[in-house]
Amino acid sequence: MKAALVLAWALIAAPAAAQDTASAARMAAARLAEASAQLDAAEAARDRVAALTETVRAYEAGLAALRDGLRRAAIRERAIAVELDAKRDEIAALLGALQSMSRAPAPLLLLHPAGPLGTARAGLVASEITPALQSQAAALRADLQEAADLAILQQGAIATLEEGLAGAQSARSALSEAISERSDLPMRFTENPVATALLIASTDTLDAFASGLAQTVDAELTGSAPDATDRKGEIPLPVQGQVLRGFGAADAAGVTRPGLVIATAPRSLVTAPVAATLRFRGELLDYGNVAILEPAAGVLVILAGLAEVYGRTGEILPAGAALGLMGGDPPEAHEILTETAQGGGAPRPETLYLEVREGDAPVDPGTWFAPG
Incomplete structure (x- = not known):
């Protein structure tokens, strides 16, 4: 149950590329919670069998949702890496321009050797270029942040996977035992x-x-x-x-x-x-x-x-x-x-x-x- 709840939180907090699996994860967590409540309240063997059956189903759904979320995250992470690699030269030029602008003293950026007219023209050019550079920098920063978030999501999944797999196995074993004791059908x-x-x-x-x-x-x-x-x-x-x-x-x-x-x-x-x-x-x-x-x-x-x-x-x-x-x-x-x-x-x-x-x-x- 805890594994599916952690899974739901992780996918909800993930980038947009993994958001479409959050709904499935929440449904899996809800099914686990319902099965757990049925199991706690069960007194007759038949109730216990029904609760364990729902628990096994919920674990299967939660693990399937986790697999799907991780697969989508991995695909998106590779897509970002391919895009960044294809734009390597553009990114280098962008970073070079931003670095030059950041190192130059602000007063010098406003002056031009040709005098006041050149300075005015340079100012107009800068006013056109700067927003474009900022936009490209923001897009690059967003891609890098998304790639980092996706990597964290995948690296942090090991504990959730281990808990989910162990819980599913325990539920299957308990179900087999409960059915062997059932005699009310x-x-x-x-x-x-x-x-x-x-x-x-x-x-x-x-x-x-x-x-x-x-x-x-x-x-x-x-x-x-x-x-x-x-x-x-x-x-x-x-x-x-x-x-x-x-x-x-x-x-x-x-x-x-x-x-x-x-x-x-x-x-x-x-x-x-x-x-x-x-x-x-x-x-x-x-x-x-x-x-x-x-x-x-x-x-x-x-x-x-x-x-x-x-x-x-x-x-x-x-x-x-x-x-x-x-x-x-x-x-x-x-x-x-x-x-x-x-x-x-x-x-x-x-x-x-x-x-x-x-x-x-x-x-x-x-x-x-x-x-x-």
Whole structure:
């Protein structure tokens, strides 16, 4: 929380080039404060899970805002350096003229060897030149001050980064622990673990596994299944990231898949994008850890590639509930500073695969989700 608040102050106090990130930083700080208040007030395990989920999201938003602010600051600092280097000769001439004027006694500046007429003419010329010189000097001073402020902003970010990264990791660990203790979510059905194990062993494709999921249900417990049909086409993506490949797009090897490949930062939080029944969670084929959600009757949302998956099969998850975490190791503070100093954005080495199936066939996730 302190890291995001310091971040907001630093960006607000920064030059105009970094001002456009101040709003995002203030929003991140507000989300941290809200999550912290929820956590302090939580008594039931469910409240604690919700508060920790918001805390992790707020840390992700704050760190993303910090990365963006530092990247913009680095780009602006380099732009100023390039401009000053291109005007090296002009700046030297300007400084020479200003230095000559500052060293000459004031009375001598008002005299001219040609006499009164020359002095009058020289005065007119000086009255035209002096404001221009002052204007150029002011612009040069402003550029140098902005460059210095940007350098200070970047140098002072190390402590904020370290605190933010440590806080995010603590929040993730606490969230995993809280979810492991949670037992108050409604159950849609109970799973038959033997049938699930047999299904995993007997199938070699995602299609076959998804088609056989019905046989893993041991007993129906409730008739109030979620139905997100009215939100079709408006559901947000389950993780903060960037869509690398769309529905049916080929990868570098020419392999096509009927889903989205979303690039994410390491240890990103994956959440249920809409209320849904957790139909399956665990390792599956070569997809790594998989979570399969049922947001409406006959509709499955498959999320593959997670490092950790939360919840119990059969649970009805509310929208925004934590589903798991992506893999990878978060970068150290000095690595982030190096990336932003080079003008690069946050690397996204982890990928989440998202597939939507209606009945026994995959459909374009864009019909349900709003990737933008």
